[in-house]
Every structure is written in structure tokens, then in C-alpha cells.
Amino acid sequence: MANAMLHQTVGTLQLHGSSGIHFQGGNNSVRLVPKGFKVEVGFCKRGICSSGEKKFSIIQASASQTSVFDPVLSPSNNGTHESLKKSNEAALILIRHGESLWNEKNLFTGCVDVPLTKKGVEEAIEAGKRISNIPVDMIFTSALIRAQMTAMLAMTQHRRKKVPIIMHNENEQARVWSQIHSEDTIKQSIPVIAAWQLNERMYGELQGLNKQETADRFGKEKVHEWRRSYDIPPPNGESLEMCAERAVAYFKDEIEPQLLSGKNVMIAAHGNSLRSIIMYLDKLTSQEVISLELSTGIPMLYIFKEGKFIRRGSPIAPTEAGVYAYTRKLARYRQKLDEMLH
Ligand SMILES: O=C(O)[C@@H](CO)OP(=O)(O)O
Known part of the structure; x- marks a missing residue:
């Protein structure tokens, strides 16, 4: 939690609905409070302090909108309105989880909460290497x-x-008990929001069944229809369309606003919740999505720019030159990391 003490009037505080609170002084405008935080105005001791100082507490408005300030990305941004507009570009990384113990056993998993295998752990680490130079704010x-x-x-x-x-x-208690009371520590943190809406599609009566045995019993075509069609649900489970209703709605309501405000986002989710999100990002038809298959542990990069999602594929390695040619912002981020770490 940060307290800003204003000693003399050198400018004004302005509230911008979509991009937070700004200090305007002369020709300069500096964003003081990131989107998702709010300012509480209090007074020193009983009312106004002898020096006339007022106390502004910057507090997190709601954790689903938690925001952190990244010195690697921010200091040279000058804090002007222009740069705020230009910062309206962000990286979006999608990653399907690494191999789970039920992937290994070829069982329908859905919403059953199964951990990774050793191979899945290795896949996740490998994925992390590939994106190790790409900024992640949330x-x-x-x-x-x-x-x-x-x-x-x-x-x-x-x-x-x-x-x-x-x-x-x-x-409320969980929120208060997990608060961080050092702004420096907050700056070195990445908020992780866990949302059930991004869960794997609920596989109904197939959960726990072996995929091969199910195909032998009900026929290959029927099981393929259950697994890959857009609108045919497995028995008492969710179709991809039903899964999309919650996953894409969550993406639009909670994730897109973060990208719009310039936050770089990583989403770790599942084969089908990600298929539905990719269908939305790439504007795939219900026919095209049938053949969309996602491997475990492979990161996929998108650039969000001027309200559009630009698919950039999977970075092969952290040093892959092409990744940093995508946007100047990514190149600058990597360059700053190189400078900081050498
Ligand atoms: O079992 C599941 O939950 C999913 C992903 O592993 O299976 P499918 O390959 O049919 O999408």
C-alpha cells in the first residue's frame, strides 16, 4: 500500500474512467494510480495536518483487476497521454497445461482436478524458457x-x-489476509487470477473413462463428435459451444480490458477452454474449430493491437529473433532485460 503526500499544489489529479488517475501539472501528465486501484482520501491525524498535507491511500479496487507497475516496461514511457495511448498494445500468451496423469492414462478428464506428470512438469518448464523474454504482467x-x-x-x-x-x-477475509504491505514487493509480483470459467469443458459421464475403450464401445465417429464438434455435448457434459459461453465471456469481461490497458497477459488453461478462446481470437467457424488441436505445454503468442488480435504462433526459443521483431515494445523489453541482467 502506498501513501503519496502532496506538499504544495503543483497540478491537479484527474480521474480517467478507463485508464486510472493522472496527475496533471503544466504539460506533464503522470499516471499515479493504475487501473484497478482506487484512491482513498484521508487526513493526517484529526483533519488537516499542520503542514496542510492530505493523505491519499492507493488501494487495490478488486483483485480481479489487480495491477502492478513494471519498471522494465514503464520508466522510459514518460507518462504522457501520448505514451498511454501508444501503450495500448499488449502481448497475450496462451498455454495449454503440460501432460496430466490422466492424459498419460488416456482418460477423459474434464473438470476432474488431476496434477501434471513428470513429463508435464518438464513441458511447463520448457514452455517457460520459450517465453522467458516476453513481458507478463498478469x-x-x-x-x-x-x-x-x-x-x-x-x-x-x-x-x-x-x-x-x-x-x-x-x-473479504481471504482478500484482507493475503494483502501485501510493501509497494516494492508488489512491483516484483505478478497477480495470478484463478477462474473456474477457464476450466476444461465438463465432460459429463465420460469423465474417468478411457478414450480408446469409449471409442470401441460407442464408435469412433460418435466419440470424435463428442470430443471435437462445436455443438454436440457428450452425455450430460458441455459441448464446446457451452464451454465457450463461459470461457469467452470471461475472456471478454475480465481479460480483454487488461489487454486494452496495455497489460501483458498469460493464460494457462485447457485444450477445450483454449480452443473456444482461439475460435474467438482467430474468428474460426464452427467447422474450422473441429480440426483445431492443441498440444500440451506449447505457448502461443498473440499481439493485441488497436483492438485486434494478431496471431504470432509459438515462440521456438527465448532467443528467436522473429519474436522480438513483432513489436518495438517487445524488442525494447528484451533489450532492457539484457541490459539489466548483464
Ligand atoms: O480429457 C479431457 O479433458 C480433454 C483434454 O485432455 O480431452 P479431449 O482430448 O477430448 O479434448
């Missing part, structure tokens, strides 16, 4: 351990070495 995962393990393991490889911290907003 992480969204499903509520399931295999996606959360993947996100955390991937971040152990990131060169920026920020600490991913799971936000606990299940009730």
Missing part, C-alpha cells in the same frame, strides 16, 4: 491444479524473476 489460470502448476513452473524460467502470486478473493 496471469489468468483455470481453477484446476494442472493449469496452475503449468503457469507457476513456466514462470520459474522467466528472466524478469517476478513472483507469481495467487490472488485470494473468495471472501
Whole structure:
């Protein structure tokens, strides 16, 4: 939590609905409070202090909107309105979890909460290496351990070495008890939001069944229809369309606003919740999505620019030159990391 003490009037504070609170003085405008935080105005002791100082407490408005300031990305941004507009570009990384113990056994998993295998752990670490030079300001995962393990393991490889911290907003006490009371520490953290809406599609009566045995019993075509069609649900489970209703809605409501405000986001989720999100990002038809297959532990990069998602594929390695040619912002981020770490 930060306290800013204003000693004399040198400008004004302005509230911008979409991009936070700005200090305007002369020709300069500096964003004081990131989007998602709010200012509480209090007074020193009983009312106004002898010096006339007022106390502004900057507090987190809600954890689903938690925001952190990254010195690697921010200091040279000059804080002007122009740069705020230009910062309206962000990286989006999607990653399907690494291999789970039920992937290994070829069982329908859905919403059953199964951890990673050793191979899955290695896949997550390898994925982390591939994206270790790409900025990550916020992480969204499903509520399931295999996606959360993947996100955390991937971040152990990131060169920026920020600490991913799971936000606990299940009730007010959880929120208060998990508060961080050092602004420096907050700056070195990445908020991780776990959301059930990003969970794997609920596989109904197929959960726990062997995929091969199910195909032998019900026929290959029927099982393929259950697994890959857009609108045919497995018995008492969710179709991809039903999964999209919650996953894409969550993406639009909670994740897109973060990208719009310039935050770089990583999403660790599942084969089908990500298929539905990719269908939205790439504007795939219900026919095209049938053949969309995602491998475990492979990161996929998108650039969000001027309201559009530009698919950039999977970075092969952290040094892949092409990745940094995508945007000047990514190149600058990597360059700053190189300078900081050498
Ligand atoms: O079992 C599951 O939950 C999913 C992903 O592993 O299976 P499918 O390959 O049918 O999407």
C-alpha cells in the first residue's frame, strides 16, 4: 500500500474512467494510480495536518483487476497521454497445461482436478524458457491444479524473476489476509487470477473413462463428435459451444480490458477452454474449430493491437529473433532485460 503526500499544489489529479488517475501539472501528465486501484482520501491525524498535507491511500479496487507497475516496461514511457495511448498494445500468451496423469492414462478428464506428470512438469518448464523474454504482467489460470502448476513452473524460467502470486478473493477475509504491505514487493509480483470459467469443458459421464475403450464401445465417429464438434455435448457434459459461453465471456469481461490497458497477459488453461478462446481470437467457424488441436505445454503468442488480435504462433526459443521483431515494445523489453541482467 502506498501513501503519496502532496506538499504544495503543483497540478491537479484527474480521474480517467478507463485508464486510472493522472496527475496533471503544466504539460506533464503522470499516471499515479493504475487501473484497478482506487484512491482513498484521508487526513493526517484529526483533519488537516499542520503542514496542510492530505493523505491519499492507493488501494487495490478488486483483485480481479489487480495491477502492478513494471519498471522494465514503464520508466522510459514518460507518462504522457501520448505514451498511454501508444501503450495500448499488449502481448497475450496462451498455454495449454503440460501432460496430466490422466492424459498419460488416456482418460477423459474434464473438470476432474488431476496434477501434471513428470513429463508435464518438464513441458511447463520448457514452455517457460520459450517465453522467458516476453513481458507478463498478469496471469489468468483455470481453477484446476494442472493449469496452475503449468503457469507457476513456466514462470520459474522467466528472466524478469517476478513472483507469481495467487490472488485470494473468495471472501473479504481471504482478500484482507493475503494483502501485501510493501509497494516494492508488489512491483516484483505478478497477480495470478484463478477462474473456474477457464476450466476444461465438463465432460459429463465420460469423465474417468478411457478414450480408446469409449471409442470401441460407442464408435469412433460418435466419440470424435463428442470430443471435437462445436455443438454436440457428450452425455450430460458441455459441448464446446457451452464451454465457450463461459470461457469467452470471461475472456471478454475480465481479460480483454487488461489487454486494452496495455497489460501483458498469460493464460494457462485447457485444450477445450483454449480452443473456444482461439475460435474467438482467430474468428474460426464452427467447422474450422473441429480440426483445431492443441498440444500440451506449447505457448502461443498473440499481439493485441488497436483492438485486434494478431496471431504470432509459438515462440521456438527465448532467443528467436522473429519474436522480438513483432513489436518495438517487445524488442525494447528484451533489450532492457539484457541490459539489466548483464
Ligand atoms: O480429457 C479431457 O479433458 C480433454 C483434454 O485432455 O480431452 P479431449 O482430448 O477430448 O479434448
